[in-house]
Amino acid sequence: MSKLEKKLFRKVKRANLKYQLITDHDRIAVGLSGGKDSLVLLHALQLLKEYTPLQFEFIAITIDLGMGIDYSSMAEYCSRQNIPLVIEPTNIGRVVFQERQEKNPCSLCANLRHGALHRVAQKNNCNKVALAHHLDDAVTTMLMSMAFEGQLRAFLPSAYLDRSNLTAIRPLIYVSEKTIYSLSCRLALPVTANPCPAAGQTKRAVVQSWLETLEDAYPGVKRRFLTSLEKIYWNQ
Template identity: 45%
Template sequence: MVMQKLLSKTRQAINDFNLIEENDKIAVGLSGGKDSITLLHILKNYQRFSPEKFDLIAITLNPGGVDNSPLHTFCKDLNVPFYEIQTNIKEIVFDIKKEKNPCSLCAKLRRGALNDNAQKLGCNKVALGHHKDDAVETFLMTMFYEGRINCFSPKSYMDKYDLTIIRPMVYIDEYMTRRASREYSYPIIENPCIANGHTKRQEMKELISTLNKDFPHLKQNLFGALNNSDQLFIWDKDEIKKNL
């Protein structure tokens, strides 16, 4: 039942934003967290009945010293080719740069490494596990911290790598990935980052949770604003569906 609901929401996003096309080779950025594992599981199930034929692989970036053997087993069981890439991201961020606010640099390095390896492996698309809650949090964070009204897109083109970045779970609430993680006993890899749980995103997540108690439809209304093409033009379906 959980997978049926996840597939329904994912198929809606794929159709709304034209995320998957015939003969795509898609690399899933598999961090080992509940969201990325859920995404891989969804796409493998979707692959079975998708009207478009596409290939699927998983890429995990090891920042240094993480045992990802459970992910090897998980991908083998799903029959998805798995590539673990050893990196020195942890050393660069914390030992060399000694970043007090490491998230931005870490994200930049991870994006670069993921896209670079996806390109080398012959992929034309990279799928990321951002969900509806991530979108709402990012939407507010750009306003609070940058003075902009913006959010990541369900689909965007990276000309540097000739890759299209897709986010098939943008219609899925985070509670659904938590439920899937419990039901399917996903092999979650604990986040090794020392900043985990102490980030601006975590603060925003907690603020939204608090506000939602007083304004029960707050999260849904914020997500609706993202999709309000008549006013904000952030997630304009007609524009995003076009080949970028």
């Protein structure tokens, strides 16, 4: 393993030991968008399989939003890595941006994508879905809930979804976006461009930008935010 891979492995292993995200005999559906985060998540699970005694298997599931995205490079990568890939065609893009024309489309789009992911995971006999949310995502979500909803709310490292009888896990929860970006470049992962019309124009993008400014001024502030989130919210 390279130095960056060791860093990724160490943080994913730590999250797994603390929150029991992956256990023996799990069959995991990895939500693969084609972005850097989900591709690094695939690589992290490969490292866990190779360098720990855990006995589990995983497949990649891509929810095609029907927006003309070319997934051929990603499919070739999965084939080379012997990772089963299921690409599920949907009309989510048309529903969100043409039929509904939501002013704030992210929530609806996420709900529809997750619903489709859960259905395909069930169809493929998976008991868990792995999502590529990382440290920066967790902190950003917490800050958004405080700023725009007046409450402390954030996603959990592991959460049972009773409607679908699946458990959602977030193995990258201790991994920074900076590390993920560096790894995606070092490994030359086939990152697919994000075609979302709302990209960079959302409240989340504003909060992310502010968080980066704060991190530049006070290095380590993101990690301290995450530590606070763990103590106050995750460990209740």
